[in-house]
Amino acid sequence: MAYAKNQASVDEGLKSELAKKGIVLTTINELYNWGRRSSIWPMQFGLACCAIEMIAAACARYDLARFGSELFRPSPRQADLIIIAGTVTKKMAPQVVRLYNQMAEPKYCISMGACAIAGGPFIDGYNVLRGIDRFIPVDINLPGCPPRPEALIYGLMELQKKIDCQEIENTVWYKKGLKREYLVPELGPHGLVPKFNPEIWQPREADHRKERYGEPITLGKKTRAPNLDEEPAATAAPPKAPAGDAVPAPGSNKA
Amino acid sequence: MEKTLQSGDFKEKSFVLRGERDVDTQTLEINVGPQHPSTHGAFRMNILLDGETVVRLKPVMGYLHRNHEQIAENMSYAATMPYTDRLDYFSSMSNNFGYAMCVEKLASIEVPERAEYIRVIMAELTRLVNHVSLIGFLLNDLGAFFTPVVYAFREREKILDIFEEVSGSRMMCNYLRFGGVKTDIGANTLEGIKKIVRAFPAFLEEFETLLTKNEILCMRCQNIGILRPELAVNASITGPMLRASGVNYDLRKVDKYSVYDRFSFKIPLGSRGDVYDRYFVRILEMHESVKILEQALKDIPQGDIINRKMAPFVKAPRNFKPAVGEAYARVEAPKGELGYYIVSDGTAQPWRYHVRAPSLINLTILEDMCLGQKLADAIVILGSVDIVLGEVDH
């Protein structure tokens, strides 16, 4: 992802020249961003399987501490970054948005894993919210199910690049009368009320998946229930393989 | 229909709990969760406290209810296999094991020898991963913040490398197929597993010197959250929690499913049924799993890895239409008895698919164990129950 370099940066030639002589030349912006990006404290918040990969990233082998984010703060007040790691269900969505609102500015959000981005493999569920970006702004989307710990570190480095390019003058959180309170949805009779926050999220124009399979996907119209009462004819032999299907030599691990 | 209790029904009551006290205290209703460091995920406990003592504890689930059963009923049998990895995301291979056994029972498919041995090896490796990580998180609740987890995850990473080498993914293996396994284990992978299994007792010994005789652990865990054997059996508790209360019931010995009857291993039983027994039963179970692994790795036979009749259905899962019928199969998952109940109606999608989640049912008696304990101990008791929310809420 390319970010607009902040205009206030010094030209590189002069900087490297002075660096040879041991003089560090920098701008207030770079210093400010360097400080913030090197100590992003994520919130100790995990929902499902991606949270285990997040913990594995924080443990000895992948060591998130090398990026300054080893301290997982349980309370949202002291966290800079919320990693939405796992499936956000409709029952959990109000809590997640309230947590995001309680975080202190400047705050960032990584939606880790396919479930947090757009519902992932559970996109059809009646209790699954199709992506957390319906209610809160997401900075980095990290696909994968679950993404490897290295992919989480790569996502964190992407976030650091984004922080590097921010400038103090026109950042969101220093504006007068800032009110970044996002709507906390309520639990209605059939799902969340409202279903999404129109200010932040618009539905896709062409949703191929829904056009082809409908929602939720019901393969095969089930109109007749199985009648378990009458006895099975023979012992239920395994269904015979239809002819004509290419049978790979068993044991050859194709892939 | 009598009025169902809403959560807000409990009014403020003044309580005098034990003996005469000059001060009349009021109870305090607090919610631990769904976002709380000690609830192992999105799980809420509605606790009524008198001072520090728990007076009533109502668990509230459903924050990770991902509609596994609805999705499975709309999909072909083989397509549900990757979803079973996401049930108990610490032990994906034993979830696959249970599901594969249930469909094999439904369509009466035999599994060749080598595939059975590979399944047992993978299931026991997941038991190691699960117990090590669980003890790490239990110690997290006791205040040893993340040190045991870092030790445990170092071992877990080595075993996850094996899973990735064998099945392709660290946590979501999707490795078993009906009638066998997806791919064979190479000779060097087998060597890698042997190396890990040889090194595991040394790690366990180091883990035990770090924890077992630690006075803080002993004081905080002994005689806390005692579970009587009769209540455990009556409340359908299964797995290490049941065996910690002294009831000898382990599906590997009871059902003798797969090839478990060929291995000699013992079943560790606790005596008092408190948190310390649950911790120690899991350590001993890891020793037993290492014993099973050594025997399985020693005499794993050569041969097919999948039933030849089922090979075409790996390539074309939509043609797999078992006859009308029902089947209930259960497997000794690290958390307890993981059961699958499938009713098939002759089409490629099951008519009814139900998962018997051990950690959901083990939570039935959380309140009985926590009544009268301090709040800090209620957190530890929840940690010792070993719940994973993907399976509790399936």
Added chain:
Amino acid sequence: MLFGMGILRGLGVTLKNFFASYYKKPEEGGLFTVEYPEKRLPVKERFRNFPFLVYDTTPENMRCVACDICAKECPPKCIYIVRDNDEAGRPLKKPAIFDIDFTVCMNCGICEEVCPFDAIYMDHEFEIADANRLDALLYNLPDLLKPNDYFQKIRPNDAAQVDARRLEAEEKKKAAVAAVKTQAAAKDIKPE
């Protein structure tokens, strides 16, 4: 035993590990960390992240024939295929649109197992992170197509097996065509 001995021995273990991390090799308990961006852990051969489409020499003759089997078998249904038509409207053996929605894909590898034409395989590349969700993470045909030698580079054993099987199928087809040709030739001679 002295009351505090358990705790002291536990601290001894942590101290032992602390010093071991300096002089021991990673396997025996030394420093276990892999500094990710500089030093990368070799990804196992069977690792599966997101699918990609294989083409042999040029992206035009890709192996995929738009048979839609992988789209039907995909558990979360994240593949969308539309068959290509030539000018006269007759369907071609090529997909016009082949989208995989990476925000729905669950990396399960079932599309790879069921594909009868060895067209779709699981990739090793996991460094995908993007700000906007809609177009960046919906991969369409050009982004998915990768050459066969990339497939050989990341998965040598599997690629070798697949190519051997394809070669053998090639010979059988050629032999069959040759047999039919000789049979036809034999028939021409007989009628005079």
Added chain:
Amino acid sequence: MSISIEHVKTFLEKELPGISLKKVRESLLLQNPADLPSAARALKDSSVFKLDFLSSITGADYLDYLEAVYHFYSMQNKTGAVTLRVRVKRGSPNIPTLVPVYRGAEFQEREAYDMYGIVFEGHPDLRRIFMWDGFEGFPLRKDYEQEDSETLEIADVQWLEKRSVQIPAEMKQKAEELHRDGKRAIARQPTDKNTP
């Protein structure tokens, strides 16, 4: 080893004279749900079977009736599954609870109630276990209509307007149109021509 279902049937008929049982595959169907607790207690207290472990309770929807399937095991004898099933009409899905006999039935009955609407009379705390209390409908029933989560409805529009959130015009117009027809935004059926 498993227990033969005929053995259980004869035992129950001898123990509870009025009971009417029918053998369905490997299980026993209790025609009258009311004698489920007594049958369970008889099997539990019997010295022959000692079925002290209720493994799982499963709700199921067979279109013209709802069914609850019970799997019993014995931990003392280490013997196999005894399966009982109870069928109730969709209109009056009432089954007596097993919580007094088996404490482990508490959460599983709540799950069957939450997913299928089977009311277990006498259950100490019959609330929804997974869905929130205000949820309407029973999601795993075959005739459950799932909401379409991309179109706003009139309740959402009013809720948003109360909090002065401006809504794109066509969404508001669609919501009013739905409200006028009195329909709910049901998840749409496939519109693509080559749907498998």
